[in-house]
Amino acid sequence: MNKALLFKLLRALALIAVALFFLFPILWVFMMSFMTNVDILRSPPSPIFTPTLDNYRGLLTGQLATGTGTLTTDYTTNLFNSFVLSASAVILSLLLGVPAAYAFARFKFRLGEDMAFTLLSFRFAPPILVLLPLQLYFQEIGLYDTYVGLVWVYQLITLPLILWIVRGYFEDISPDIEHAYRLDGHSWLKTFLKIAIPLARPGIAAAGLLAFIFAWNNFVFALILGSSAVQPVTVGALAFVTASGIQYGVIAAALVLSVVPTLTLALYAQRYLVEGLSLGAVKG
Amino acid sequence: MSGTLIVNAARGVASTQRSRARQRWLPYLLSLPALLVCIGILIPFFTAVWYSLERYNLSFPDQRAFIWFGNYLNLFTDPAFWNTVRISLAYTGLTVGVQLLFGLAIALLLQRRHWINDLMSVLLILPLMVAPAIASLMWKLMTNPNFGVLSYLVGRLGFPDFGWSSNPNSALFTVVLVDTWVYTPFITILLLAGLRALPRQPFEAAELDGVPASFVFFRITLPMLMPYILTASLFRMLDSIQQFDIIYSMTQGGPGDTLTVFQVQAYLEAFSFSNIGRSAALVMILWAITYALSTVFIKQWLKLRANARGQG
DSSP, X not given: OHHHHHHHHHHHHHHHHHHHHHHHHHHHHHHHTTSOHXXXXXXXXXXXXXXXXXXXXXXXXXXXXXXXXXXXXXXXXXXXXXXXXXXXXXXXXXXXXXXXXXXXXXXXXXXHHHHHHHHHHHHTSOHHHHHHHHHHHHHHHTOTTOHHHHHHHHHHHHHHHHHHHHHHHHHHSOTHHHHHHHHTTOOHHHHIXXXXXXXXXXXXXXXXXXXXXXXXXXXXXXXXXXXXXXXXXHHHHHHHHHXXXXXXXXXXXXXXXXXXXXXXHHHHTHHHHHHHHTTTSSOO | OXXXXXXXXXXXXXXXXXXXXXXXXXXXXXXHHHHXXXXXHHHHHHHHHHHHTEEOBTTOGGGOEEOTTXXXXXXXXXXXXXXXXXXXXXXXXXXXXXXXXXHHHHHHHTOSOOHHHHHHHHXXXXXXXXXXXXXXXXXXXXXXXXXXXXXXXXXXXXXXXXXXXXXXXXXXXXXXXXXXXXXXXXXXXXXXXXXXXXXXXXXXXXXXXXXXXXXXXXXXXXXXHHHHHHHHHHHHHHHHHTOOHHHHHHHTTOSTTTTOOHHHHHHHHHHTSOXXXXXXXXXXXXXXXXXXXXXXXXXXXXXXXXXXXXOO
């Protein structure tokens, strides 16, 4: 009896330690983002302070008050870039990937498997291998520092993800319904659009959300293939931290703004995350 | 009457033949756009192979020449390269090892269905969904010597000038810590799904027979969980050996050359020293390593995938 109680207590302590380690950094930076510089520099650090929205106000208006005057920033441009790049990359991947996923799931054809695995192997190749030549090519053909160029390269992450998850969903749906609909005299295209896609819709939505998160979190593509005009928050935040004269609370607010969209989406789509993270190998 | 039937039947045959011919082309047609993107990515890959065989420095364009394996030979005789190899292996070994131990322990802790455990497994997703580059910056704020809460706490424990990522002695520890914070949940989530997918009979039988818990863990749980453990560690190894975001965003490979892992070193060679040939050779070596690892990984991954889809 005593031993069982001790065991329970140890278990609870372990749970608290785990929660503390994994959640504390997010909570602390979140808290910092509402602090003035004076509160942040106070020692010992204290969780009791009067919250201020000035850090966010400064970031969103682009006018940062510093000790020596006002500093203009364009962090909102980085936020906008993140949205444009991630959303476009996912839409393109869905248009390219869903038909291909259907083909791989429904037909056995030469090249099909080879292609599916080539795409998968891209996921595991070092990105700089491709980025090194692309940086030189892009400058020659005018794709350097453009959304189009970046969205195309983003397919390296989003396409394999969508292809393999959606393929799994198509494989799980019995083709019998499609056969029956086909025997009624409907065209192949109509069957694909009216039967197959609606049935796989939850999988397609989940794959799209995850691909959006991974595209949003990408860092190295835009670091190498773009200037600040097209760079997303991940790269923008680094420039922000190393820039001088920016107050710590503003940096914290910038980090919070860069993670809020993905964290919200992740909580919303958490049911599908296990399957997505393992590229369809494990079901949650 | 019978004539129209025959004509109809003939029409039917013709149309199925036509549709069969179309069926044969359909999959190619459907996957063609994705294939074109594939080829578009393979072109720069082969260009990189070519660069790696060239003396190619953007600062000295007129000295550009094909030198066979010159870049590779230079690398193999350069202590800086072996430094890169050593750090990359240390980083990979430490991150995967630590995360596997923690990840497995946490998965076992959360195994039983209970609302607290379920809530925890959802909250654990959060660090995993923070961009690794941003995670580094968060930890950089927390380890700032002037106001960082961790610097303060470690100072109170008797290490007033711990230094974190700015000290060569603790830089590796710091980035491994950030990597662990981000990616341990990945292993936990995968192993948790694995644990919950295990068949119950062996555990029930063991309980009936009064088999000790340690025996159950080492002889039943661990072997049955092995495919998941293997997949998760190979997955993490593949990402870890090419880690860039966390390290670059934390220290740009510094202090000095303390954290110049493969991709960081390749980045610096190309974009700080304009040495394209040498950088390409460096990533080609990394690619060979990841390619070998990924073939093992994909085999393991396919087994799990077939299993999850009820074909195994």
